[in-house]
Amino acid sequence: MIAVLAMTALVAAPPLAAQQTGTVTGRVVESASLAPISSAQVYLQGTSIGTLTGENGRFLILNVEAGQHTLVVERIGYQTVTQAISVQAGQSTTVNIEMEQEVLGLDELVVTGEAGAARRREVGNTIAQINLNDVAEPAVNMESLLQGRATGISITEASGSAGSGAQIRLRGNVSVSQSNQPLIYVDGIRMRSDPYPKNVPPVGYSGRSANISPSPLNDIDPASIERIEVIKGAAATTLYGTEASAGVIQIFTKKGTRGDAQWTAQVDQGFNWLKSFGPDSAPFMRLDPWLRGAPSIFGGGISDAWKNEFGDDFPDIGYQGTAWRQKYYLSVRGGLETMNYFVSGSWEDNEGVFPEDREEKMNLRGNFTFTPLEDLTVQW
Structure with a gap:
């Protein structure tokens, strides 16, 4: 009888590790818009236990030793959040985190997909950030915005004609067989990197059109950009493949924030001239x-x-002498409890110093975030 009772107790007893550990789960969102933050690093301070948030901002950490811990949440462009938590053996602890955007003094991180955190100064990867809140004077286009604001970037104007693009190099030319233009991503979507081709017949007239190769970068209005990240060196190839050997430029556009509508109007006027x-x-x-x-x-x-x-x-x-240029920009951003929005539009007219040289651009852009359910977020 005693042997049977001992065997029953042995079978019914859970593993010792399960009695001493618990789980930590939760969701990471942006404090202003309550939009989920993906790829944020969540880890327990002083340990190698951690994970990354998913597209919906949720995370799950298993096998956490019971007791008191400090949970750390970090993401590039946001202030680091630390929170004390208590983990009970065999139970799940839920923690919801709201992160605020970092405007000045960014403590950048390199997201490697591994547990724990790697600060930028601790690794050899070269990542530069350009925050538009730090740019005092308005930029004429994307190329002028990048000029002189990050180390290793060389921008050479290809032509003085209106609308012509520039040659962008990160750390110079790196290949004789592939394009030396850096890859360009806008809100995580890859776009064309090389200049648009000339619209001329393929035979006999290749050198008889305007010497203009517009840059796809200039299709984006600088006033609609929140920040830019420039990745150079081996880090770009490691993260994006051999196509990124010339570097990567990531552009993050503005998004809506919860609250009343905020209107922004901008008028730019000036002129260009060419010395006789x-x-x-x-x-x-x-x-x-x-x-x-x-x-x-x-x-x-x-x-x-x-x-x-x-x-x-x-x-x-x-030469026409003075060439007038003008630009008008209007945007609105705001949001409700379940939906945030940002809409911008601009009209730009640039005259050139050559006869019949003119560029006219119209731009309309919108970012919308809809959260009908706690576990469902739609962005477009």
Whole structure:
């Protein structure tokens, strides 16, 4: 009888480890919009136990030793949150965390997917951040916004024509077979990196169009951007593959915040000019035989069209002098308990210093976050 009772007690007893550990679960959201924060590092201070939040902001940590612990939550661009928790053996402890965005003095982290935290100064990866709240003067375009605001970035203007893009290099040229343009991501979505091609016939006219290669970066209005992250070196290749050997530029646009509607209006006006040629310089407009009526091996015709439009007096139709530029921008952001919104629009008109040189752009963008249920968030 005693042997049977001892065997029954042995079978019914749970494992010793299960009696001494519990679980920690919860959700991490942004304090202003209550939107879930994904890929945040959640770990127990002084241990190697931790995890990353999912797309819905939820996390689960198993096999946590019973007792008092300090839970640490960290994410790039947000203030670090620490909270004391008590874990009971065999029970689940629920912790909900609200994180506030960090404006100044960012303590950047490198999210490696492993438990624990790795601060930027502790690793060799090169990650630079540009926070638009720190930029005092408004930027004309994305390329001027990047210029001089992060180490290792070289931006070379390809042309003085209106709308032309620039050449961007992170730590110089790195390949002879692949593109040396960095990869570009906007809110996690990859977009075109190389300039748009010229709209000219493929044969015979490749050098007879305007010397303009617009950059896809300039399709994004700088006023709608919240921050930019620039990843250089081996870190870019490790995280994004061999295509990112030239680096990665990540752009995060503004999102809505809970509260009343906040309107922002911006008006930019200015002008461009080109210094006149001196007496010792050759007249630029006469250097191209195409403008002077020389015969073309492909049949000509372009020269006559130019003469019909502008005549033969090239010095009189050369540089226009002052070229006016103007831009008008309007945005609104706000939100309710279940939905946040950010909508922006702009119209831009830039004249060039060359004849018939002009760029006109219209931009409309919106970010919406809808949270009908606690466990369901829709963003578009």
